[in-house]
Amino acid sequence: MARIIAGIGSSHVPAIGAAIDNGKTEEPYWKRIFSGFEKSQAWMRETKPDVAIIVYNDHASAFSVEMIPTFALGCAAEFPPADEGWGPRPVPTVQGYPPLASHIAQSVILEEFDLTICNKMEVDHGMTVPMNLLFGKVDKNSHWPCPVIPLAVNVVMYPPPTGHRCYMLGKAIRKAVESYPEDLNVVIFGTGGLSHQISGPRAGLINSKWDKAFLDNLSKDPQKLAKVPHVDYMREAGAEGIEMVMWLVMRGALDDKVDEVYRFYTVPASNTAVGHIILANRPRPAKPAGRHKPAAKHKPAAKHKRAAARAKPVLIRSR
Ligand SMILES: [Fe+2]
Numbered sequence: 396m397a398r399i400i401a402g403i404g405s406s407h408v409p410a411i412g413a414a415i416d417n418g419k420t421e422e423p424y425w426k427r428i429f430s431g432f433e434k435s436q437a438w439m440r441e442t443k444p445d446v447a448i449i450v451y452n453d454h455a456s457a458f459s460v461e462m463i464p465t466f467a468l469g470c471a472a473e474f475p476p477a478d479e480g481w482g483p484r485p486v487p488t489v490q491g492y493p494p495l496a497s498h499i500a501q502s503v504i505l506e507e508f509d510l511t512i513c514n515k516m517e518v519d520h521g522m523t524v525p526m527n528l529l530f531g532k533v534d535k536n537s538h539w540p541c542p543v544i545p546l547a548v549n550v551v552m553y554p555p556p557t558g559h560r561c562y563m564l565g566k567a568i569r570k571a572v573e574s575y576p577e578d579l580n581v582v583i584f585g586t587g588g589l590s591h592q593i594s595g596p597r598a599g600l601i602n603s604k605w606d607k608a609f610l611d612n613l614s615k616d617p618q619k620l621a622k623v624p625h626v627d628y629m630r631e632a633g634a635e636g637i638e639m640v641m642w643l644v645m646r647g648a649l650d651d652k653v654d655e656v657y658r659f660y661t662v663p664a665s666n667t668a669v670g671h672i673i674l675a676n677r678p679r680p681a682k683p684a685g686r687h688k689p690a691a692k693h694k695p696a697a698k699h700k701r702a703a704a705r706a707k708p709v710l711i712r713s714r
Pocket of ligand 1: 407638
């Protein structure tokens with residue numbers, strides 16, 4: 396059986412991607428930000444997930460404003476980096492995992508969540524920046540450390556889905572993953588935010604008090620967080636703060652009670668508050684013998700496979 400072992404929340408500020416791509420990570424302004432992800436990258440290297448589900452939003456790269464699905468699941472075998480106006484980011488093409496993606500599509504749609512199925516899709520900084528922050532810089536001609544299933548959420552044009560809808564979708568995704576027979580350790584990302592507004596009279600808005608309360612509730616009281624209405628995000632966290640609802644998909648896919656492995660928060664990066672959190676499901680009893688063998692065609696590379704004994708999440712520290 397596949398299982399979700401941990402959830403990761405991460406901002407996806409495009410300027411962070413530019414800093415990586417242009418070799419500026421050691422400059423004092425950026426070092427302050429990247430140093431906050433060093434423990435997380437160590438955690439990721441130790442955890443070695445077989446597959447990552449990354450909940451993110453497209454910024455008019457794969458979907459124009461002419462057609463915007465509320466929830467779009469990437470079922471393709473690969474997802475090239477999108478040209479966001481200055482050429483594609485110099486990162487590897489993201490490898491998908493069609494068997495699990497298709498299974499999630501079937502399970503979640505039959506649970507009455509209407510996903511759009513994407514069999515061809517480019518991915519922008521909304522996905523590749525969090526991947527860099529957690530996996531580190533990866534040469535364009537190399538490979539990301541694990542396959543990824545993208546889930547794009549519309550938070551760029553009104554109306555975006557509610558936080559509650561996102562939270563319940565996370566629960567449906569978890570049910571889907573746990574009904575997939577292959578023995579896989581899966582991590583799920585929620586990305587975007589935290590507080591920021593990029594245009595209008597309130598451009599530059601950052602609300603650290605709101606952000607920190609969000610992280611607290613994400614960790615300890617997600618049901619309370621799932622009841623927060625749209626207008627509160629926009630009023631308190633800025634127009635683009637609505638991206639934070641995507642973190643609730645991640646949270647819904649985890650246990651009610653989780654271990655907070657790590658948290659990092661700093662302001663600003665570009666004009667945005669940067670938040671980052673790792674939440675781990677608590678270990679479950681060891682699996683019995685007789686593990687299902689994955690289909691050879693889509694079997695992850697051997698370096699991605701893990702023994703069941705390694706399903707126990709790695710705790711860096713309590714906050
Ligand atoms: Fe964004």
